[in-house]
Amino acid sequence: MAAEKQPWQTLAKAKLDSINQSIPAHWRLPSLPRNEERRDVTGDYVRQFLSKEEIEITEALAPTIVESTTTGHWTAEIVARAFCHRASLAHQLTNCLHDTFFDAAIEDAKSLDVYLAKNGKPKGPLHGLPVSLKDQFHVKGVETTMGYVGWLGTFQGKKGTGKERVFESEMVQELRDLGAVLYCKTSVPHTLMTGETVNNIIGYTWNPKNRNLSCGGSSGGEGALIGLRGSPIGLGTDIGGSIRIPAAFNGLYGLRPSAGRLPYQGMPNSMDGQNSVLSVVGPIAPSVSSLQLLVKSLLSREPWLHDPLVHDIPWRDERTVISKDQKLSFAVLRHDGVVSLHPPVKRAVETVTERLEKQGHRIIEWKPPAHKSGLDTLFAAWTYDNGADVRSAFELSGEPMAPQIASLYGAELHAGPPKDATFIAANNVARREYQKEYMEYWNSTAELTGTGKPVDIVIAPVAPVAAGRPNGVSWYGYSGIVNVLDYTACTLPVTTVDKSIDVVDPSFKPLGDLDSSIMDQYDPEIYDGAHVGLQLIGRRLQEEKVLAVTEYVAGVLTA
Amino acid sequence: MAAEKQPWQTLAKAKLDSINQSIPAHWRLPSLPRNEERRDVTGDYVRQFLSKEEIEITEALAPTIVESTTTGHWTAEIVARAFCHRASLAHQLTNCLHDTFFDAAIEDAKSLDVYLAKNGKPKGPLHGLPVSLKDQFHVKGVETTMGYVGWLGTFQGKKGTGKERVFESEMVQELRDLGAVLYCKTSVPHTLMTGETVNNIIGYTWNPKNRNLSCGGSSGGEGALIGLRGSPIGLGTDIGGSIRIPAAFNGLYGLRPSAGRLPYQGMPNSMDGQNSVLSVVGPIAPSVSSLQLLVKSLLSREPWLHDPLVHDIPWRDERTVISKDQKLSFAVLRHDGVVSLHPPVKRAVETVTERLEKQGHRIIEWKPPAHKSGLDTLFAAWTYDNGADVRSAFELSGEPMAPQIASLYGAELHAGPPKDATFIAANNVARREYQKEYMEYWNSTAELTGTGKPVDIVIAPVAPVAAGRPNGVSWYGYSGIVNVLDYTACTLPVTTVDKSIDVVDPSFKPLGDLDSSIMDQYDPEIYDGAHVGLQLIGRRLQEEKVLAVTEYVAGVLTA
CATH class of the missing domain: 3.90.1300.10 (Amidase signature (AS) domain)
Structure with missing residues (x-):
């Protein structure tokens, strides 16, 4: 007898419970203010749950963090623990996470500390830097849902591919080689095709600066998380504003590079293969210096040798010069x-x-x-494709489209063929x-x-x-x-x-x-x-x- | 009463006559050997019709030509005249031209000579260099047929666009600004989608080194013309071999750059807008030094400011270094x-x-x-598109597809929709x-x-x-x-x-x-x-x- 197919609500609830339970008990807040009670949960509000050192670490910019973890001022482990803690708070206040893998992150951080002690030099230019990832990146040991209930327990909606929880996106491999510490995946709207973050697993992700409002999307979990300093830098993707909208809504810097500058290889997408306008990957952070560090580091890996769509264009330092008296137009x-x-x-x-x-x-x-x-x-x-690809993902579980998506891809809008x-x-x-x-x-x-x-x-x-x-x-x-x-x-x-x-x-x-x-x-x-x-x-x-x-x-x- | 539509044969014959008559009478050969009589028309065979100076000029490589025209060793005019002459011979021996505009070329060359005399410096790095163009480039004053009878007297098959004989492809404008002299357009197979050069206007273009064989295609006229040294360098396009096939068949160097390196802007194409595999533009010449000169010169114009698909990658001299003892793999x-x-x-x-x-x-x-x-x-x-775009071009005149094209796009192969x-x-x-x-x-x-x-x-x-x-x-x-x-x-x-x-x-x-x-x-x-x-x-x-x-x-x- 074949196993009974479970209703999508059961699967979604189980995943949500698993996300919430992955947050260590001692980091859970006993009670949470309702949005109406507490509009702004950034700054002093969130700081009350953190130690002085945790605040110092999590409010440091990426270049400072890397400098500290490579000079021994902070261990990579203590940095990772601080961000895991603050990310846990951010999630409780905004619903910004799809997955946590704090134990793996802390193990990785410890290994980096050992590496530094043994070799007397950092593993790479991102040594010990926590990096958060939109739930579109494949990370070993973690599932990718892209907000779909139907993707739970699968690889991009397919079972038995052998890639489930094993395959890593190119960017993820590069980040590891550069010394970054990966610790969580952030929420997205199912399909990724809207500027709000809503799906049937985590519900709605709120803007931490004003919880009457959206955190933006589709890299919305990144926006909320980094806006609350639960991450010093994260990666999103953008085919219409999905990096820049959450960055702007959360008081952050978000870079939308041109197509072919950073590697998208090995990432799932809606309508994959639509190549008139390519989605691009790019970073979001509280400072430009953080974005520069990440982009420069990634380009130092010569990603054009591993992603056929990346152009052979190294970082060009000479183009960053703005002289003191230069008048710009x-x-x-x-x-x-x-x-x-x-x-x-x-x-x-x-x-x-x-x-x-x-x-x-x-x-x-x-x-x-x-x-x-x-x-x-x-x-x-x-x-x-008149929504065919997107609708097939919803059909996997029978879950409904959020109205924000239905207005673009609803079956009633697309009676015709592709x-x-x-x-x-x-x-x-x-x-x-x-x-x-x-x-x-x-x-x-x-x-x-x-x-x-x-x-x-x-x-x-x-x-x-x-x-x-x-x-x-x-x-x-x-x-x-x-x-x-x-x-x-x-x-x-x-x-x-x-x-x-x-x-x-x-x-x-x-x-x-x-x-x-x-x-x-x-x-x-x-x-x-x-x-x-x-x-x-x-x-x-x-x-x-x-x-x-x-x-x-x-x-x-x-x- | 509307004008009677002329049969395609009449239009094709008129164009062919016009091409042949555009060759000055004193450059026409009184009799032509049949292919069987004279297989190889390169080298000494073609030289017999040229003066010693014409031979010296037309067998010089592009860098030498530019050096000579900028130092006053040769005038741009004398160089242009020599290539116009040799191109005329090449056409008579192989059917490699779709158009000549020798008078305009000589006028341009004279202007360059005046420019040099007046300014004491060349107009650009290609000062006085004749460059031949596949009949896919739009050149002011000249029509573009791409081998189609139905395109005669139109702009890409359309009448009354106001662009006929006025619009220039981006590359053509760049070449002029660099100081090149344009003088002829070379034959192509209709559609450009085969490695032979055949159409209902000029018939078949032969390989000058062995007139039992094809000159290749689709930049086949370029191959035959440059193979006979009727041009020191020319430009073709390549979506499956159309630069490299005629280059190889004619003993030449032909560069197929990656997409986005050189500007394709403003050129017609078959299935324009198919962007899974982009056609690219590139040069063909008798030496690598000639190709290098052209590519480096074009990149000095920053074509990424005028073609949205060109990447911002200047010429990188440091990548050309091969040291004396370097072992390559x-x-x-x-x-x-x-x-x-x-x-x-x-x-x-x-x-x-x-x-x-x-x-x-x-x-x-x-x-x-x-x-x-x-x-x-x-x-x-x-x-x-199952041949829809290509077939619509044939339908303009009612001309038949060459068998080489029918085997790919014939109506009998493509009953289905796109x-x-x-x-x-x-x-x-x-x-x-x-x-x-x-x-x-x-x-x-x-x-x-x-x-x-x-x-x-x-x-x-x-x-x-x-x-x-x-x-x-x-x-x-x-x-x-x-x-x-x-x-x-x-x-x-x-x-x-x-x-x-x-x-x-x-x-x-x-x-x-x-x-x-x-x-x-x-x-x-x-x-x-x-x-x-x-x-x-x-x-x-x-x-x-x-x-x-x-x-x-x-x-x-x-x-």
Whole structure:
């Protein structure tokens, strides 16, 4: 007699229990404040559950952590234990984890300490650095669910492949070789195709800075975890904003590299093989210096020898130089022609612009080819198969789609067959032509900057909102345009919502229903205190420059 | 009353007449030997129609030409005139041209001479260098047919676009800015999707070294023209061997760069938008030094600022260094598991291997993952749309497909609809997995070379044949595998067929019908004298290294 197939609810509950029980009993909080009772759980709130040393460790930046673990100031073990503890708190406060493997992490950390003592040198440039991973990376000993109940106990939905809990993604192997300590996997929306983090296993991941709001997505667990300093740096992926949205919503720096810069090899995905617009992998952290350390370290491994889609482009230090008196040219995007910015986001754009102008940098208005026409090619690529791949993952368990996903992939939207080769080819041509048009617009700004050169960097919103309302109306155009263009972009935190100044302009006139619905979601009382981030956009494969300029701008903002 | 649509034969004949009449009367040969009468029209044969100075100019290599035109040794005008003359002869002997624009070229050359005189410096690193172009590049004042009768008088098959004879491909603009002189467009097979050059306008392009045989394709006119030294360097494109096949068949060096190294922007193509395996653009010339000059010059223009698919990778001089005593590791591919090599190609492989071994270099046997499974993903990509795009181009005029094309795209083969998104995604995944498997095989050779490093370069045939027989059975697996892998490869001439030694091994046992049919086409009498070339294959985006090693190996062969 075949085993009875269990209802998806039973499987999901068992997994949730297992996640929660994996947190050591002495790190569990006896009672948890409801979201309404305690909006902001970052900073002093979370610190009350930590020792002074744990606070010092977990609030150190990645370069400081690596320096400490390689000089003996801290052991890798004590660092790992501190982050395991703080990650446990973060999960209890936001639902940000899909898996913990603290014991393995502490064993790995101990081995690193032994390695250092024995060899007198670190294992690699990330020696002893805890790194969190979105639940899309395959890690030995751990399962990957990508938010699907149907993937529990399988390898990407298939049983008996021999790869279950054994296979590791290329990036994971590289991180280990570099000396990183892996300890947890973070929550994602099932499918990864939305900017909120919701699934039938962990439910909803909240924004720790303002638990009325979403942590963002799809790398949302990363955003919440790092926002609470439960991780010094983590890795996400981005095909429309999935690194930058959670980074911005949580007051963090998140790099969306161009496709082919960092290895995606060996990671599952929705619609794997859709190659009109590739998803990319990139880091999120509380500082640019952390992102630089990780990217530079990964490139030192020559990932192009292990991932056929990575280009042979080593880290280029010479492109990170901004001399003391250098005048940069920025452009500023204040509106994408589709959706208007919520007041705090508008203020953030103005703040950055004014501060840079005060430093003597040139700022021009960014008036590019209509974003809408480029975005159409992106949204078309997301639904080439009319949702067939995504729906087959839901069918494994019979679990329902979250409404955020159903609005994109619900069966009622996709009665037709997948798109055909002729449609796909035409969409690829349309995207390429849009990219060409946009790049020539960028080139044309050489006539406007006064330097004789085109703008260096475009300052733009990541989203029209500081953070999303749960199951609210969304617009991914501000982040998605970067994916259309395959540009490099890095988010930076600018300010927090202040209900006393961030109020809707009474003269606001919406451009249409979408614009109106999104503005309607803004409420100063609800948003008060939330992080507000923006993105700095550079041209394709300009990771070094984008990071350097972001670090510079961050310095100007905090000066 | 609408104009009567003319039969395709009338349009084709008019175009052919116009090509032939564009050759100045004093350069027309009063009588032409039939192919049977005069097999080899290169060398002394073609020289008889040229002055001593014309011979000196047209047999100079690109770097020498540029040096001469920039030092005043030769004017750009005299160089242009010499190549226009020799190209005219080449066309009469092989049918290698689709268009000439000699007057414009001579005007451009005169302007360059004036520029030099006035400014005391050349316009750019290609100052005064004639460059021929496959009839796939758009050049101002000239039409692009890509071999289709239906494209005559149109822009890519469409009338009234306003781009006819005005629009220029990105590469063409770059060449002009670099100082190159453009003067002719060379023949291609309609569709570009075969390794022979045949269409309903110019008929068949012959191999000038042995007019029993094909010049190769699809950049076949380039091969024949440069093989006869009617051009010092030309540009072709390659999605399965279309640069390397004509280069090898004509005793030339042809570089197939990895996708994204050189700009393809603004060029028409068959199945444009099919982006599983991208066609690439690359140069063909009689020396590696010529290829290096062109690639380095093009990269100096930062083409990534004008083509969204070009990666920001400048020319890397440091990767061209091969020190005097450096021992390189080569691998040799003697059989791809599908089709056996004709005797002269087998001998060429042995010759190169032996010479390199004598120099003390390490050679290992190349036993990669079965090529067949990788090639299936390439061939699938060529027919995603089941021939719809190609057939629509034939339908414009009603002209018939050449049999070489009908065997791939004939209506009788493709009754079904285009493939769908699910099929295409699965094919993309299969290709990526094959690339990964292959790259790890390459990495694994570190254990075999004795240097602790993987092989530097793989020595491989471009085709199982020295050159194709007209409308013979073909196998593009040897060239196509490089496109599957997106590796960099450069051809090099090794020897010529010698009927006295290149005979079929009586013990040859075919692996199957294809293998048998291809070996059956070998006949020492027919092939005698033909060029035999091979390719040297490097990893992705290793253009500098592949060119440097090819130059080194060429030196060993001629020492």
